[in-house]
Amino acid sequence: MTNTGTTTKATTGAEGSATAGSPNTPVEVRNPASGELAGTVVFASREEVAADVAALRAAQPAWEAIGPRGRKEWLLKLQDWVVDNAEELADTIQAESGKTRIDARVEVAFTVDQLGYWARNAAKFLAEQHPAPHTPLMRVKRLATVYKPYAVVGIITPWNFPLGMGIADVVPALAAGAAVMHKPSEVTPLTPLVLARGWAEIGAPPVLSVVSGAGETGAAVIENVDYVQFTGSVPTGRRIGVKCAEQMTPYSLELGGKDPAIVLSDADLDRAAYGIAYGALVNTGQLCISIERVYVEAPVYDEFLAKLVAHVKELRQGRDDRSNSFDLGPLANQAQLDIVTRHVEEAVAAGAKVLTGGKAFGPGTFFEPTVLVDVDHTMSCIVEETFGPTIPVMKVADEAEAIRLANDSIFGLSASVWTGNRSRGQRVARLINAGAVNINDSVINLFNPSIPHGGWGQSGTGYRWGGASGLRKYCRVQAITAPSM
């Protein structure tokens, strides 16, 4: 680790070769919208990761000792830095992901919000608890619950939010008093390095390290840290869970989703069409909680579909840069484009109809926003995570069928219910197997750290956020008893 507290194993100039990821070999990062070189990184070796974690471990006690109020000052300084450098952060996000300006700006705004929330609430959330003795026997005891941070938390993140995905966990872990090693995706490694530079520029203690690399570097992180916070795909998450269990390292897995939306016949159909299009297509559908299947009660099916298709047809897609002219960008890479293309082609081959979109186009890895009908639960577009701009829509007979189909999935990340009847919305929400349900809204749960964000089923184990529990998860809990006199 450098003495600035960050591992800046990347350059953002045009250098290096296109191949390999072995230590000391520069790896290029390219904009998927244009093919332009965004920067290069060098993957960290196992030895470098181990050395960085050792340095973090040495720095952490002082970070813990300044307490939540001392840490608040540094987090708020970083918040100021993010505001001052918002354009550079948004530029870097766009350069490595190709996403639209508005989607990049949302990540920066989210970062500012997270820094403020955890900085301001940490002292309250980490305060010792003094439960009342609940039995006559314990009346003569004083009880305390104490939260002591893990020394080093390892955070491994995917590529869909180059800045936001790391921030969602890095900030609460730092606020809890842990030192953090962050390994972002090898697809989008550049923006976290800009943030790490910011941490160094404000002169903060050396308790944040960002390393570049793919699975091998991630595995080295897991071997060295005291808690693993992983966000990514189900197969990788499963491997990491097994490895953590073998090591007895505590962990939390935030994995994929296949979020259903249920449109009931009493819904405001304009709101439902707009909200579902947004929830399915924001970030070009590359969002763990994006809407990936829609169930509509038969009486309003035709009208809803007409509104949805009309709205989707109005959306603009292209290479945005700073123009703010587009609603959708490209997919992150060719592998992601291949998955989306396969899901649409397989559905069409099995009898589905494309009402709008349906094609890939270039240059760049673009796929049109696509509405599919005549789909069913035998098709990959309904059962597998697509992570792209597709909206498969099914007609259902009634509420009971909608709930049954919504729950017919290995995933359970989040869901939405669209209805004009508040109590019906609340009732249906409680019948859906998912970690979050939005009523008459989509994806809104992602913007509120005071509620938990986690998946049921194969969508993960554990939760991030949820107010106090969002900090306490990065702590070991200690119970202390003492005689009361």
Ligand code: NAD
């Ligand atoms: P991925 O599983 O391929 O990679 C995620 C991260 O794990 C990357 O940083 C990668 O380098 C690292 N990695 C890969 N193999 C590893 C190993 N053996 N040991 C340690 N680290 C390893 O996922 P992806 O394609 O980058 O991301 C897309 C997935 O992420 C989707 O399934 C999406 O739903 C999910 N996601 C979930 C959430 C959530 O909060 N639940 C949020 C965003 C994305």
